[in-house]
Amino acid sequence: MSAGPAFHRRHAGGVELFVRLTPKSARDAIDGVEAGADGRAYLKARVRAVPEKGKANQALEKLLASALGVPAGLVSIVAGGTARLKTVRVAGDPELIEAKLARFDV
Template sequence: MSAPLRIRENGIDLFVRLTPKSSLDRLEGVETSADGRSHLKARVRAVPENGAANQALERLVAKTLGVPASSVSVVAGGTSRLKTVRIVGDPEALAQRVEALG
């Protein structure tokens, strides 16, 4: 299974499948979709209205990876369950932290 990320010059893009309105906020590991792409499963309590679930996802990813919340942003899939989250920082260190979640 491949890692659910793409290395960038100044960080990584993390591929996430988000489930809003969950009972708790958590990252649940990596899964592979039917088309063969890997993504990190995430659940947040926030509702998918006015970007609340995306903001909760950004905070959850920042806390889990130990980076400032300002370095995490949803850059694609704002209204979709499948999202791309950009994390600015040392790409190798971030990739290792993500792979440890799997």
């Protein structure tokens, strides 16, 4: 992992990710890790879905589940449901999840 601030933290039964979501994008993608002006790191993600009635949040959950190779039911937004910056919980073995997250932290 990089020496910068972490974009995730271990949580009981899994890992919490800090994500900056861009809805209404041309494609669904994870664009790596970036540090904000406040020094906090977050995973940059974009989805094609619009931010209406939770569609963009659902698309983000599916995107992360696919990227991490876990069932979509194990990924849930726990904070920032209507904000661009979100906290997403991924349930499962923290070590396995962190190993998969390492590829985004360049």
